[in-house]
Amino acid sequence: MTNLKLLTAGMLGLAMLLPLGAQANKPVGITGDTMAVTVMHNGSATDITRNQDNKNTVNPAFAKTSRPCPPFCIQPAVLSPGVETIAEREMIHYAKMMSDGDSSIIVVDSRTPDWVAKGTVPSAINVPWTKLNPAKGATPIEIAEIMQDVFNVSESEGLFDFTNAKTAVMFCNGMWCGQSPNNIKNLLKFGYPAHKIKWYRGGMQDWEILGLSTAKP
Numbered sequence: 001m002t003n004l005k006l007l008t009a010g011m012l013g014l015a016m017l018l019p020l021g022a023q024a025n026k027p028v029g030i031t032g033d034t035m036a037v038t039v040m041h042n043g044s045a046t047d048i049t050r051n052q053d054n055k056n057t058v059n060p061a062f063a064k065t066s067r068p069c070p071p072f073c074i075q076p077a078v079l080s081p082g083v084e085t086i087a088e089r090e091m092i093h094y095a096k097m098m099s100d101g102d103s104s105i106i107v108v109d110s111r112t113p114d115w116v117a118k119g120t121v122p123s124a125i126n127v128p129w130t131k132l133n134p135a136k137g138a139t140p141i142e143i144a145e146i147m148q149d150v151f152n153v154s155e156s157e158g159l160f161d162f163t164n165a166k167t168a169v170m171f172c173n174g175m176w177c178g179q180s181p182n183n184i185k186n187l188l189k190f191g192y193p194a195h196k197i198k199w200y201r202g203g204m205q206d207w208e209i210l211g212l213s214t215a216k217p
Helices: 002-017 020-024 088-099 140-149 179-190 203-209
Strands: 037-041 044-048 084-086 105-109 154-156 159-161 167-171 197-200
Touching (some): 084 088, 088 105, 088 203, 179 197
Parallel strands (some): 084 197
Antiparallel strands (some): 154 159
C-alpha cells in the first residue's frame, strides 16, 4: 500500500512538471481507428501522421488568405469532366496503394522545386507544371519522355497509347493554386483519359491545415 501511494505521488509530481499543453494533449488520428499510415518515400518507409500537439497552428507558408488573383484564383470543385476531385483520406489511400506495390498509380506533386523543397506529401514524385507545358518551353521530346517514364504511356509513330497509363493523382499548393490544374489540362490535351486522373484540390494548404506530416523530396 505504501509503495502504491509513493507511485501515485510520483506520477502526480511528474504531471505537475510537464508543460500544460503536454498534459492536455489528446491523440490526433487520421481516422477514428487509424493513427498512422506507412508509405514509401525515396525508398524509405515513412509514416503519414498528424501533428499530436493539440495547440499546433498552421505552417505560416500556408496561412495567407489573400493571394492576388490572377494568377492565384479559386479553383472549381470539378476541374474537368471525368476527372475525380478527392480529399485527404483518398490521397492517403492512393499513396498507400502505390507504396504497397500497385504500379498502376503515381502520386504527382505538380509544384515547382522550390515549393517541393519545403515539404511534400510522402510518396509523391515531382513533375513541375512547366515540364508538361509547351508554352513554358517544354519540348515534344521532353514531354514524351515524361509521359513514358512517369505515366507509363507508350508511343508509336508519334502518337501516345494510353492503354497502360497510370492513375495519376495530382496536387499542388491548394484551392488557389493553378500548377496541378495546368498539368492536368495539358495531360488531357495530350489525350490522357480523364478517368485516370485524380485531383487533390485542397493540396498542401489543406494537408498542412490538418497537421499531416510532410517529407522532403
